[in-house]
Amino acid sequence: MDKLEKIQQIKEDVRNKVMARVKKTSLNYEADESQVRRQIEAALETVVQQKMEGHIEDAVRRFIVEEIINGIFGLGPIDRLVNDPGVWEIMVNGPKEVYVEREGKLQKTDVVFEDEGQLHFYIERILSPSGRRVTEFEPYIDARLPDGSRLNVVRAPIAPSGPVLTIRKARHKVLEMQDLINKRSIDEKTAHFLKACVRNHLNIAIVGGPGAGKTTILNILASFIPDVERVITIEDTLELRMENKHRVALETRPSNIEGKGEITIRDLVRNALHMRPDRIIIGEVRGGETLDMLQCMNIGRVGSMTTMHANSALDALLRLETMAMMGSVNVSPELIKRQIVSAIDLIIVVDRLLDGTRRVISITEVLKNNAMEYELKDIYALARKDEGGAVTFELKGTGYIPAFIEKFREVEHLPAEFRR
Ligand SMILES: Nc1ncnc2c1ncn2[C@@H]1O[C@H](COP(=O)(O)OP(=O)(O)OP(=O)(O)O)[C@@H](O)[C@H]1O
Ligand SMILES: [Mg+2]
Incomplete structure (x- = not known):
């Protein structure tokens, strides 16, 4: 088994342990995340002791924890839009305004984020697989998600009204x-x-x-x-x-x-x-x-x-x-x-x-x-x-x-x- 496989294996073990205890539906974003994070860390410790005699790099540890957290918490309020094949584009204009383009037509949705903090939280989560972050110094970025979707984020000071997130989803079927x-x-x-x-x-x-x-x-x-x-x-x-x-x-x-x-x-x-x-x-x-x-x-x-x-x-x-x-x-x-x-x-x-x-x-x-x-x-x-x-x-x-x-x-x- 090579190292990557070993890490995947550890990740799976930890995830299964934690998921056995956590009911996905009863989670809300912040309070529960820190709690789940602690559970993941504890479970990881146990598995690492068993499988690798405690030897694992900190970066790998963090990677495993983040991957599992991402899997459990998804993309929050816009999760269902991201997974809806009828939605081609998602436009978040600050926490209280989410538009979609549904089969070519622009529509406002009833989806909202609790506040700017929550929106930031999910933006970081969406960006994490690309290894990039929006900061005050780099307030706008383009990124590509693992599934090929395209993503643009603009935050303050460029967008004072709150972060603006635009996702153009990769289409399963490219238009011919x-x-x-x-x-x-x-x-x-x-x-x-x-x-x-x-x-x-x-x-x-x-x-x-x-x-x-x-x-x-x-x-x-x-x-x-x-x-x-x-x-x-x-x-x-x-x-x-x-x-x-x-x-x-x-x-x-x-x-x-x-x-x-x-x-x-x-x-x-x-x-x-x-x-x-x-x-x-x-x-x-x-x-x-x-x-x-x-x-x-x-x-x-x-x-x-x-x-x-x-x-x-x-x-x-x-x-x-x-x-x-x-x-x-x-x-x-x-x-x-x-x-x-x-x-x-x-x-x-x-x-x-x-x-x-x-x-x-x-x-x-x-x-x-x-x-x-x-x-x-x-x-x-x-x-x-x-x-x-x-x-x-x-x-x-x-x-x-x-x-x-x-x-x-x-x-x-x-x-x-x-x-x-
Ligand atoms: N003829 C079409 N009929 C319906 N939908 C289309 C058509 N052409 C493109 N689309 C859809 O419109 C969206 C934008 O298309 P595309 O990326 O080709 O635009 P673009 O002009 O290159 O955009 P940008 O200015 O961001 O580069 C995509 O979701 C695409 O699938
Ligand atoms: Mg283009």
């Missing part, structure tokens, strides 16, 4: 293109067009507001990459799932307590170039890494993809410009603009509508010209539709045939109207 077609987020023909774009190595930016569905689209586009290609993905927190692909996933790392050891998206982008990538996928660009990403998109035609916050195709280019400028000295605005034009081939805009539905609202080509103004051409755009008094909008081909299609080698998925 067919799901998006069923939800009418995109239609089948347009999906085929995008597939052809990916297969032909276009560099693609997926843009939209927060939570609009950018990463979901990115994930689906990534699934269109042929299995033979080597894909390097770079993310702050692992979100992309690419089963059955030749994929190397890289994740950034925050600095440690002494402020050392940080690894940024930018570091990883630079490193990825030495890893013989066929594709580089950057989960989201939002800063100093922009110029590195553009350069990487311009090297050969790797067919890179990324997401970013922006409201429209033009807005995306302007933001890239600003971000590239921020991250680099001694690069002229003209050069940056030229890099952007030659790097980005296609921009997909997604949006979350008021009724909670998410949709692709435009697909646009960035024309390769030498002018100092961006030239954008919509390939798909929203078209107004009157249906017996009710006005709806639908994504429709504009009739424009993008210039990049001439260079396509693989036209298998390309809808007929784009072929000459």
